[in-house]
Amino acid sequence: MIVTVLTNLTFSKTALKMSARSNGVSVFVRTRPSVNFAQDLIEYLPDQKTINIHMKKDTRNVVNNQQSDWAFKMDGVLHNVSQSHVYEMTAKNVVLRALDGYNGTVMCYGQTGAGKTYTMTGATENYKQRGIIPRALQQIFRETEERSEQAFTVWISFLEIYNETLFDLLSTLPDADSRDSQMAIVDDGNGVRVKGLSVHLTNNEEEALNLLFEGETNRIIASHALNKNSSRSHCILTVYIESRSRTLSNAKYVTSKLNLVDLAGSERLGKTGSEGQVLREAMYINKSLSFLEQAIIALADHRRDHIPFRQSKLTYALKDSLGGNCNTVLVANIYEEAAQIEETLSTLRFATRMKCVQTEPAVNEHIDPVLQVKKLEMEIRQLKNELAIHDSLANRSLVSYDAMSDTQIADINFQVHRYLEGTTDEIEIVNIRQIQEVFAQFKVVLHQQEQEIEAKIRQKYTLIDRSDSAAIAAAVKAGHPVDMVGEVDGQGFGIGVAPSAAKHSGSSIVSAKKAKMKKGKEMISPGRKDGLVSPGDGKEVEMGSLSKMYQLVSSTKDLESKEHDVHSIESHRSESACKDDHSRPNSPPPKSEAFEDFKSERGSEINRILKENKSILLEKRKKVKELMDIINYTKEEIDSTKQALLAKKQDRQLQGQYVNEEGETVIDEEEFDLIMKLKELKTSYRSNYDALRNTKAEDQYCQRLVEQCRSRLLTEFESWYNESYLIPEEVQNALRDRGSIRPGMMPLNRVLALEEDEQERFERLHQELLSSSPGSISFYNAHMRTQQRKHCFRARSQAQPQRKRAGVIVPQMKNKPPSILLSSS
Numbered sequence: 001m002i003v004t005v006l007t008n009l010t011f012s013k014t015a016l017k018m019s020a021r022s023n024g025v026s027v028f029v030r031t032r033p034s035v036n037f038a039q040d041l042i043e044y045l046p047d048q049k050t051i052n053i054h055m056k057k058d059t060r061n062v063v064n065n066q067q068s069d070w071a072f073k074m075d076g077v078l079h080n081v082s083q084s085h086v087y088e089m090t091a092k093n094v095v096l097r098a099l100d101g102y103n104g105t106v107m108c109y110g111q112t113g114a115g116k117t118y119t120m121t122g123a124t125e126n127y128k129q130r131g132i133i134p135r136a137l138q139q140i141f142r143e144t145e146e147r148s149e150q151a152f153t154v155w156i157s158f159l160e161i162y163n164e165t166l167f168d169l170l171s172t173l174p175d176a177d178s179r180d181s182q183m184a185i186v187d188d189g190n191g192v193r194v195k196g197l198s199v200h201l202t203n204n205e206e207e208a209l210n211l212l213f214e215g216e217t218n219r220i221i222a223s224h225a226l227n228k229n230s231s232r233s234h235c236i237l238t239v240y241i242e243s244r245s246r247t248l249s250n251a252k253y254v255t256s257k258l259n260l261v262d263l264a265g266s267e268r269l270g271k272t273g274s275e276g277q278v279l280r281e282a283m284y285i286n287k288s289l290s291f292l293e294q295a296i297i298a299l300a301d302h303r304r305d306h307i308p309f310r311q312s313k314l315t316y317a318l319k320d321s322l323g324g325n326c327n328t329v330l331v332a333n334i335y336e337e338a339a340q341i342e343e344t345l346s347t348l349r350f351a352t353r354m355k356c357v358q359t360e361p362a363v364n365e366h367i368d369p370v371l372q373v374k375k376l377e378m379e380i381r382q383l384k385n386e387l388a389i390h391d392s393l394a395n396r397s398l399v400s401y402d403a404m405s406d407t408q409i410a411d412i413n414f415q416v417h418r419y420l421e422g423t424t425d426e427i428e429i430v431n432i433r434q435i436q437e438v439f440a441q442f443k444v445v446l447h448q449q450e451q452e453i454e455a456k457i458r459q460k461y462t463l464i465d466r467s468d469s470a471a472i473a474a475a476v477k478a479g480h481p482v483d484m485v486g487e488v489d490g491q492g493f494g495i496g497v498a499p500s501a502a503k504h505s506g507s508s509i510v511s512a513k514k515a516k517m518k519k520g521k522e523m524i525s526p527g528r529k530d531g532l533v534s535p536g537d538g539k540e541v542e543m544g545s546l547s548k549m550y551q552l553v554s555s556t557k558d559l560e561s562k563e564h565d566v567h568s569i570e571s572h573r574s575e576s577a578c579k580d581d582h583s584r585p586n587s588p589p590p591k592s593e594a595f596e597d598f599k600s601e602r603g604s605e606i607n608r609i610l611k612e613n614k615s616i617l618l619e620k621r622k623k624v625k626e627l628m629d630i631i632n633y634t635k636e637e638i639d640s641t642k643q644a645l646l647a648k649k650q651d652r653q654l655q656g657q658y659v660n661e662e663g664e665t666v667i668d669e670e671e672f673d674l675i676m677k678l679k680e681l682k683t684s685y686r687s688n689y690d691a692l693r694n695t696k697a698e699d700q701y702c703q704r705l706v707e708q709c710r711s712r713l714l715t716e717f718e719s720w721y722n723e724s725y726l727i728p729e730e731v732q733n734a735l736r737d738r739g740s741i742r743p744g745m746m747p748l749n750r751v752l753a754l755e756e757d758e759q760e761r762f763e764r765l766h767q768e769l770l771s772s773s774p775g776s777i778s779f780y781n782a783h784m785r786t787q788q789r790k791h792c793f794r795a796r797s798q799a800q801p802q803r804k805r806a807g808v809i810v811p812q813m814k815n816k817p818p819s820i821l822l823s824s825s
């Protein structure tokens, strides 16, 4: 788990520079109050930012012969102020900015015993005197609760650098990686990290404090002449924060790293009077602090290209926390006594140099690729919905944006044929996909025509390969005229007129060729190639045939029974779904692909009915067109016959009419034929008109059937897709089995587990007692647990003293892990 966390936490160098404003490191001086305040030497100016040091020239402790007075201007001098004031002034903003995605570092520097640990950690037994780290942890979790629109994840690591060796102060916890791996600082281009350092997921303030106190307990404590309990190591508690938006499907998220650093004492060697191991410790500390100083000097000098971060573990570990894109704060802890004035001066000089270091705080923003894909998918869905609304408003409800079906392609092919024949003047444009298909079908038809022409030529002529001189010579010898008419299809054939015998006798070569051509023709026949082949028998569909008319009637009449079939498919769907033995892929396939699968499997029956109805609809449309052509033609005939009759009548009247004995007008034979023709034409017109009306009604009916079938196919597909790829299997099983877990119901064993036991009742009462200072509950709980662990540790280490090894805390030093982490593991 820890390895995953480490790899997920990438603090990218490519972070967007949200705030390109250049800042200096903020530097504060904090004094350790003393009854022996050296008021002659140290002066605090009322601006609460300046501290003056006056050294007497004749003093034995003179530091610099040339200079005796110094003025140090800082961002604040924290003299006789509370822990809470120190936090507000130094760390509060850095913590807030860390929650916004900016890296931050708060670091305490100063002489041993000057109050670094007091400032950074504070008194663990007193809530009011807690230091920067517990306050920062409290602020982080309070803020994360308040910023409800964001989801925060917080991890913590605790590193100690002792004698240039790295130690994981949290390696004693059960969820730390137990492998005895050597730790190393690595800079992999995504920022500096410590390989092998355990990083712990932390859900609340108390868990975070438990980690702090656990680490503190594990710190190396060496005896020392100046301060018996002072730490001889550098400690870096790092809080990693990741923040993602809850409300939006926002693929962007920010990360940050907050380093809270307690450095080892900065005093010089001679004064400590150390020897042995303590001397070695002091040497290491001096070395690393001197490298820190060198790095700071280099950082403050803009002309320097190279910053010597790798000289010591401390500077390397703090590489991206001193300058760069980080909000950095230094607290310089000083004594107020005259005896420590040299170290105080040295600390203040260091602080001044640090103040010259420039930083460019920047938000570490990242994009989650998985969320980004989801967001884009959602956008596509929304655009599709909008398109559907637009289409329905524009009366284009039949337009589909899915991949073209075989029937649709066949329909387009048919329209292209008609366009080329001249039977239609236009092809209705529906959407881009359809336009592309129209062009594709033009290509298909063109290719077919080329093939047909070649086939016709082959029927008439024997083709000889142009390069085959022997075949040409043989043909000439046989008396066949050879006519080199050029290339067909660029294949280098010579075309010769076939002798009549060859054309009709069916010589083996020619008949074989013809047979081959026939086969080829079948293969490239438009109907076959474009899906106009009837599914069962492989024969071409005869458009508009009577047999199809009967099929239409049966199809339309039987629609209800077909719908019944669809329903029965639906009722058996869940059963077949259980039987489907396909393992679900990690990510759902594209819908277009899945739709093809669906049509050939679960949706095959509906798809078949849809196809059938579509082909019937196509025939109806063709029939309507034919009838309209006939009617139009008949109408024209009627009009011209009427004209002819009128002319005849006028002619007759001009010439004078013949009347028989009964007084009836006598007409000639031509006029009689015209009258009879008109009568026939009118009869034909009426019957065709009736047929047209009926066919149109059938056409509309078929149209409705096709729409119903299509929408059912789509609905079925949607639920099949959801079941197969989207709804988790356990949810489906739970709902299908109707077992103990049902939506809205909590399982009985969980309900029972919620009952309070004795321990929990005790803890509740304990917390009620602390309710007068509610913010302190987490602090005291964590403190109480730390105390228990300390007792346990002391008892064990007294029984069996052990030496410390690099890389991990030796098992004998292992503390009882915080119960909260035990219970959560």
Ligand SMILES: Nc1ncnc2c1ncn2[C@@H]1O[C@H](COP(=O)(O)OP(=O)(O)OP(=O)(O)O)[C@@H](O)[C@H]1O
Residues within 6 Å of the ligand: 031, 032, 033, 110, 111, 112, 113, 114, 115, 116, 117, 118, 119, 227, 229, 230, 231, 232, 263, 264, 265, 266, 333
């Ligand atoms: N501002 C302060 N107010 C009250 N007590 C303080 C203050 N600063 C330091 N102390 C006390 O001084 C003692 C030494 O302080 P602390 O251990 O923090 O020094 P340190 O700089 O961390 O030393 P080391 O470098 O050895 O770790 C502690 O007992 C602490 O309580």
